[in-house]
Amino acid sequence: MTAPPDDLATRGTVDAETPLAHHPAGHKDELRLWLRLLATANLIEGEVRRRLRAAFHTTLPRFDLLAQLHRAGGALTLGEISRRMMVSNGNITGLAARLEAEGLVERRVSEADRRAQWLRLTPKGRREFSRQSAAHEEWIAEIFAGLAEEERAALFRLLARAKQSAQAALAEDTA
Amino acid sequence: MTAPPDDLATRGTVDAETPLAHHPAGHKDELRLWLRLLATANLIEGEVRRRLRAAFHTTLPRFDLLAQLHRAGGALTLGEISRRMMVSNGNITGLAARLEAEGLVERRVSEADRRAQWLRLTPKGRREFSRQSAAHEEWIAEIFAGLAEEERAALFRLLARAKQSAQAALAEDTA
DNA sequence: GCCGAACAGTTTAGGCTTCAACTATCCGCG
DNA sequence: CGCGGATAGTTGAAGCCTAAACTGTTCGGC
Known part of the structure; x- marks a missing residue:
């Protein structure tokens, strides 16, 4: 379990010298959101795959x-x-x-x-x-039975917003 | 193997005030939610993969x-x-x-x-x-720049609920 | 001490996926 | 007509992923 904590390159990568950005260290939330989105989708997708195979x-x-x-x-x-x-x-x-x-x-x-x-x-x-x-x-x-109908509706709407936001970023990338 | 087809409506989610737009066992909403979740995750994941490869x-x-x-x-x-x-x-x-x-x-x-x-x-x-x-x-x-902070927070929370719901279904399946 | 269950990792077979290079075909335009 | 660029699909190389069978190791109980 023991290993020297590295701290060579790990610290000071992002937040050290961002010049007056709006959120100097503020991209962690988006990252957590993305990781959760990915984990949720993968969890469900994996289960659907298993059931398709089994059944x-x-x-x-x-x-x-x-x-x-x-x-x-x-x-x-x-x-x-x-x-x-x-x-x-x-x-x-x-x-x-x-x-x-x-x-x-x-x-x-x-x-x-x-x-x-x-x-x-x-x-x-x-x-x-x-x-x-x-x-x-x-x-x-x-x-999805554990979600109330209004939760599902809200999630549906927010996913549309997220998709829209992602597509905008993609388009900008290609441009 | 397949669960009895009931029990979803009895959780008080649907039968309260469904504006009769759906069949009695209308699970189409959940399906659309899932497809959108999957599409959104895949869209972003694909873009991240492309950028990791390119950069x-x-x-x-x-x-x-x-x-x-x-x-x-x-x-x-x-x-x-x-x-x-x-x-x-x-x-x-x-x-x-x-x-x-x-x-x-x-x-x-x-x-x-x-x-x-x-x-x-x-x-x-x-x-x-x-x-x-x-x-x-x-x-x-x-x-995710196109989402307001409160949208991101709401999405984060709802994804946790969805994950939780999915995990419950998984556990029930293994039991 | 020994045995069997549990565990860590590897291997194999099969499938999915992409990108890039390729063939064949189509179509617009001079 | 004929040529060149677009398009439809295929192929090959490489990587990712799983399930299942397998090897080697550990550990609890007798």
Whole structure:
């Protein structure tokens, strides 16, 4: 357990010489907020992954992809799916391949644009997703059952604000 | 395996004054809340990953492990790190190996318990983490800059409630 | 003293994810 | 027409992550 406390580089990194900033040492709150947001999301996500695996031998990305097709109500191109899931292109290639191998989705090359491929649920895929989706909704409800409705509403609203704030920072970064 | 479908409405959350916009077992609100929580966390996490890579050629898990060692102020065993980071054991094996190969951490077999290994920052590791940590804190502050202080406080509190609720659901699941 | 349970860490197999380089196709414009 | 830039998707390398099986060590009880 014992180790010499270092104190070489650890102190004096930030708060030593900030020239008249508004909050000289004031970014710790944001950090704690972020760590808690991350921990909460990871906790829930991990549990959902475990249950998807235990109950249906599937994974969250697979479930997500089926959900996108279900929500779209028809076929989507791989590119459109990757945009909606906010993941890379190459990611969808492998994911779609696995789902196709399981017989849950079908692929067809677009006739209008021979670069593109349409993906859609098979009947089996629809059945599977239907079962998974119902269970998933129950799990989520269970996980958030400890919050009162007004707490959930407030959290929902604040998350929108946080997302908005983050997107602003992202845009600024790219600019 | 699935819980009885009731019991949520009986907690006095929904039935008080639902403006009949939903089905009897309408868990859609919780689902939307979860999707937004996940999207927000993923958005920010992705941006942090990109910046860590661009600015320091490193990754979030590496940074996290260094942060754990820094926060502990000394050496930690691999098992203790895996508990604090809430990831699996085998995960830390590889992560620690990569950080050791980069000269950022040092390993030593415990003398008291020859199964265990102590991990601690090297001087180089301390220097690196110090630089990364300062930038990281700035990024997070920037990302949450769009929220007023009272919004951040409210969000912080509600996330604690959500985490608590999720943990209760988890515990019930294992029981 | 010994045995079995618990524990620390490693390994393996499989999956997810990104980035970057690549192929094939499309489309606008000269 | 034909060329060059954009676009759709694939591939490969690298890393992250888990669950499960495994090795070696410790420790409590008999």
